[in-house]
C-alpha cells in the first residue's frame with residue numbers, strides 16, 4: 001500500500017497514512033482531529049516507476065472495472081496515477097486533452113497498455 005503524507009496546519013506536523021488510493025479523503029489529524037489536512041508530496045510517487053504504477057492500477061479492481069465501464073473518472077484517476085501526481089509527460093497530456101474534448105483514444109490507451117505490460121514491440125522508451 002502506498003503511503004500518503006498530509007500536513008496539519010493546526011499542529012504544524014506531517015501525518016503519514018496508508019491509503020488505498022489518493023482519491024479518498026485525507027484522514028483526520030490523529031493529534032487534534034483536524035479534518036482539513038493538506039496532501040503533501042508523496043514519496044510513493046517518486047520511487048515508483050511507470051511500470052510499477054501501471055501494475056498498481058491493474059491490481060486495483062475498482063479502477064480497472066471503472067475503465068472497462070468507460071467511466072471518465074476512472075480514466076482521470078488512471079491519468080493521475082500514471083503521472084504519479086506530477087506533471088504529465090507530453091504523451092499523457094495529449095491523451096488527457098483528447099478525453100477532455102470528449103474523444104476516446106482507446107487505441108492509444110491500448111498501445112500504452114501493451115507498452116507497459118512489456119508484451120508489445122520491445123521495451124518502453126523511458127529516457
Ligand SMILES: [Zn+2]
Pocket residue numbers: 008009010011012029030031032033034
Ligand atoms: Zn493536528
